[in-house]
Amino acid sequence: MSDLDGKVVLVTGGSRGIGAACVRALAAAGASVVLHYGHNRAAAEAVAAGLPTDACLLVEGDLESASAPAAIWGDAVAWRGHVDVLVNNAGIFEAAGIDADPDAWRRAWQRTLTVNLVAPADLCREALGHFRTRGGGIIVNIASRAAFRGDTPDHMHYAASKGGLVALTRSIARGFAADNVLAYGVAPGFVRTDMAEDFVRVHGEPAVTDDIPLGEMATPDDVANIVAFLASGKARHATGTTIDINGASYVR
Numbered sequence: 001m002s003d004l005d006g007k008v009v010l011v012t013g014g015s016r017g018i019g020a021a022c023v024r025a026l027a028a029a030g031a032s033v034v035l036h037y038g039h040n041r042a043a044a045e046a047v048a049a050g051l052p053t054d055a056c057l058l059v060e061g062d063l064e065s066a067s068a069p070a071a072i073w074g075d076a077v078a079w080r081g082h083v084d085v086l087v088n089n090a091g092i093f094e095a096a097g098i099d100a101d102p103d104a105w106r107r108a109w110q111r112t113l114t115v116n117l118v119a120p121a122d123l124c125r126e127a128l129g130h131f132r133t134r135g136g137g138i139i140v141n142i143a144s145r146a147a148f149r150g151d152t153p154d155h156m157h158y159a160a161s162k163g164g165l166v167a168l169t170r171s172i173a174r175g176f177a178a179d180n181v182l183a184y185g186v187a188p189g190f191v192r193t194d195m196a197e198d199f200v201r202v203h204g205e206p207a208v209t210d211d212i213p214l215g216e217m218a219t220p221d222d223v224a225n226i227v228a229f230l231a232s233g234k235a236r237h238a239t240g241t242t243i244d245i246n247g248a249s250y251v252r
């Protein structure tokens with residue numbers, strides 16, 4: 001595949017899990033990839049080491065910090081002079097139920113909304129301004145099945161953040177189509193990553209797979225292949241849609 005030759009793609013949370021698989025798939029399709037990571041530079045370097053020389057720029061940034069999205073975007077654009085595709089992948093999935101201490105509950109809501117919704121929105125804002133000067137661009141936001149199905153009582157804030165991300169994506173698709181901006185959501189169910197393993201440790205694997213007609217969790221590559229396809233621009237008239245990757249565990 002060389003759909004992405006000459007394209008620059010920013011992937012947030014690219015040092016592990018779905019993000020790392022996206023970085024690899026996008027680079028394999030010919031893209032120059034800006035790999036954003038939180039704190040773990042060694043993990044980011046390990047992903048970059050598997051890519052062609054000069055195919056990848058590492059950019060650090062804590063998405064809980066209000067100044068991080070603009071700084072990350074600035075570094076990404078400075079590398080090759082432009083960015084063509086933004087993939088908002090970084091996210092957190094932490095538990096906070098109604099029996100939690102009220103302050104802890106509120107902190108969990110604020111942290112989750114900040115990382116999963118406000119930071120991606122800030123990056124979309126930066127991308128939209130840039131795309132308008134370049135005649136267009138593509139945004140792929142990694143949401144979740146939880147946006148449509150809801151989540152457990154301990155993860156209502158996570159579901160709310162991902163529902164917000166889907167609504168943001170749809171608004172961008174409608175509001176910026178005239179600027180040649182395409183925007184897509186991707187909604188995984190369970191994907192075998194560290195994030196899902198934490199849930200499996202608490203609830204057990206059957207609690208996850210019994211609910212999936214395909215009988216198994218998706219792999220990070222299942223998601224990355226869809227992201228690389230959307231980034232190619234070959235799904236122009238599907239803008240605004242969110243693609244489900246959940247083994248038919250939630251068919252909308």
Ligand SMILES: NC(=O)c1ccc[n+]([C@@H]2O[C@H](COP(=O)([O-])OP(=O)(O)OC[C@H]3O[C@@H](n4cnc5c(N)ncnc54)[C@H](O)[C@@H]3O)[C@@H](O)[C@H]2O)c1
Binds near residue numbers: 012013195
């Ligand atoms: N794994 C699943 O089952 C699943 C299901 C649905 C949706 N998703 C979504 O897919 C995306 C990737 O998930 P994953 O399973 O690869 O998870 P993961 O925990 O393996 O990776 C998450 C990434 O986000 C980054 N990140 C988290 N908080 C950050 C912060 N404050 N600043 C900077 N980076 C930060 C991490 O460093 C990491 O690279 C997330 O948005 C997640 O919500 C995952």
